Amino acid sequence: MDKNNIRMKCEKVNFYYGRKRALDDINLDIYKNSVTAIIGPSGCGKSTLIRLYNRMNDLIPRTRLEGKIFLDDKNIYDIGSDVVEIRRKVGMVFQKPNPFPKTIFENISYGLEVNGEKDKTFINDRVISSLKKAALWCEVKDRLHDSALQLSGGQQQRLCIARCLAVEPEVILFDEPCASLDPISTQKIEELILELKKTYTIIIVTHNMQQAARVSDFTAFLYIGKLVEFGTTEKLFTVPKEKLTEEYLTGKFG
Amino acid sequence: MKKLTEKLGFALLFLCMIISLFFLGSILYFIVSRGFSVISWEFLTQVPKKAMTAGGVAPAIVGTFYLTLGSILFALPLGLACAIYLCEYSPKSYVVNIIRMSINNLAGVPSVVFGLFGLAVFVKFFNFGVSMLSGALTLGIMILPNIISASQEALLAVPQSYREASLALGATHWQTIKKVVLPTAMPGILTGVILGIGRVAGETAPILFTAATFYTRGFPKSVFSEVMALPYHIYALMTEGTHPEKQTQIAYGCALILLALVLLISSVAIIIRQRQRKYYG
Numbered sequence A: 001m002d003k004n005n006i007r008m009k010c011e012k013v014n015f016y017y018g019r020k021r022a023l024d025d026i027n028l029d030i031y032k033n034s035v036t037a038i039i040g041p042s043g044c045g046k047s048t049l050i051r052l053y054n055r056m057n058d059l060i061p062r063t064r065l066e067g068k069i070f071l072d073d074k075n076i077y078d079i080g081s082d083v084v085e086i087r088r089k090v091g092m093v094f095q096k097p098n099p100f101p102k103t104i105f106e107n108i109s110y111g112l113e114v115n116g117e118k119d120k121t122f123i124n125d126r127v128i129s130s131l132k133k134a135a136l137w138c139e140v141k142d143r144l145h146d147s148a149l150q151l152s153g154g155q156q157q158r159l160c161i162a163r164c165l166a167v168e169p170e171v172i173l174f175d176e177p178c179a180s181l182d183p184i185s186t187q188k189i190e191e192l193i194l195e196l197k198k199t200y201t202i203i204i205v206t207h208n209m210q211q212a213a214r215v216s217d218f219t220a221f222l223y224i225g226k227l228v229e230f231g232t233t234e235k236l237f238t239v240p241k242e243k244l245t246e247e248y249l250t251g252k253f254g
Numbered sequence B: 001m002k003k004l005t006e007k008l009g010f011a012l013l014f015l016c017m018i019i020s021l022f023f024l025g026s027i028l029y030f031i032v033s034r035g036f037s038v039i040s041w042e043f044l045t046q047v048p049k050k051a052m053t054a055g056g057v058a059p060a061i062v063g064t065f066y067l068t069l070g071s072i073l074f075a076l077p078l079g080l081a082c083a084i085y086l087c088e089y090s091p092k093s094y095v096v097n098i099i100r101m102s103i104n105n106l107a108g109v110p111s112v113v114f115g116l117f118g119l120a121v122f123v124k125f126f127n128f129g130v131s132m133l134s135g136a137l138t139l140g141i142m143i144l145p146n147i148i149s150a151s152q153e154a155l156l157a158v159p160q161s162y163r164e165a166s167l168a169l170g171a172t173h174w175q176t177i178k179k180v181v182l183p184t185a186m187p188g189i190l191t192g193v194i195l196g197i198g199r200v201a202g203e204t205a206p207i208l209f210t211a212a213t214f215y216t217r218g219f220p221k222s223v224f225s226e227v228m229a230l231p232y233h234i235y236a237l238m239t240e241g242t243h244p245e246k247q248t249q250i251a252y253g254c255a256l257i258l259l260a261l262v263l264l265i266s267s268v269a270i271i272i273r274q275r276q277r278k279y280y281g
Helices: A046-050 A083-089 A104-114 A120-133 A153-166 A183-196 A209-215 A233-238 A243-249 B002-038 B041-045 B058-089 B094-106 B111-125 B132-156 B160-168 B173-202 B230-239 B244-277
Strands: A006-017 A020-031 A035-039 A063-071 A090-093 A171-175 A201-205 A218-223 A226-232
Touching: A006 A046, A006 A201, A020 A046, A020 A201, A020 A218, A020 A226, A035 A046, A035 A209, A046 A171, A046 A201, A083 A090, A090 A153, A090 B160, A104 A120, A104 A153, A104 B173, A120 A153, A153 A183, A153 B160, A183 A201, A183 A209, A201 A209, A209 A233, A218 A233, A218 A243, A226 A233, A226 A243, B002 B244, B041 B058, B058 B094, B058 B132, B058 B173, B058 B230, B058 B244, B094 B132, B111 B132, B132 B173, B160 B173, B173 B230, B173 B244, B230 B244
Parallel strands: A035 A201, A035 A218, A090 A171, A171 A201
Antiparallel strands: A006 A020, A006 A063, A218 A226
């Protein structure tokens, strides 16, 4: 855990939905080119936390944040920080696959177009390379101009990953990316995440402890809005420091 | 016993469907059977002759077409922009709820009231006179609430996850609306437009004092011309004149043409809607 390798960082983060506090004094470092898993029982604030990293919670009315979240050394919640630019740098894959009702090609070219890319050959090449990176190319290369909604759930999710990769983010947030997928699709996505961490910094929220153990380097355990324990996945899973972590991992509650 | 209720329920629903279909079918049957005999090339292309008992109704067809098109061109951009503001930009507050409720209530205002409003505002105050412009604007304002609420429904039906996906890619709010939300909502918006077209083309009261005239010798020359319109022409044929038999026949002919015209204009919207829908599923 080298302090120089920190990519994102929460400092004393509190988050409120109306008067209800959802996150309570979170301090958490996210390391470069690694996978950090956020685990915890339902309603503990996992999704709330991950959606803070790209300011997705800004869309929810009557919410409030205290504290700071840094990308490199800039607080992304500073007044005057460019939320559009932050979201381009910090990509997100959602819980339910959410391709646009457009063609497969258009789904991926979309991110490039909204960021001002006009060169047709460049877009074309980037669509292909993104699909290849997301391990979807072989399955869709003959029907790039068909509706993305005809794909299976697992394929749709990989399309969403390709869509996210196309704009070349620096950090990728996965919010329970396999929650609605079958085991084979889940396995494909996990392999993909392991491949992606070579180039990207990844944060993943998961319900599935085995998944956290399989894909992540670091794990944060959240319970009722509090960060109970954070450490390397190996240590947290084998010798947890906190009693609560141990009880959760052994299935005493969930 | 359970099976019996099941069957009874099914039979009842089926019966209701048949009854509705019967009325719809009989309207079509009466209009077509009575109106078809007067339809001819001359009827479609000529101006009325011999005190409405001969010749054609071309100016009325053209008038209704222009009035309908004009009102949609006025109401669609305005209503859509209003709906986009209310759904995508305005803070979800008490005031916005009241605005929404008022718009929905406005949709229930009788059309003759809109006619009087058009007379006072467009004909007199803006001094557009009894003209196509006044009529189209009056009709446009009449369907504005319908367009707004249909557009609102369509925008609200766009899954929030599409907006999130777009924003998460670094798209701006407006890019998201323009490239994701609007195309997705377009079929629903167009359904509102199609219903609007039917209503605009068929209304008599709003154009009674603002645009329509009983007879013109030729076609409208500018937006400031008075126009003939099919619904008003039907009304005139049935209430005035000295040859009720011939006039009645022509009225049915006009009704048939009005139906066909509405279908024609709507079909453009329907085609656009189908093209958009092919992405779903």
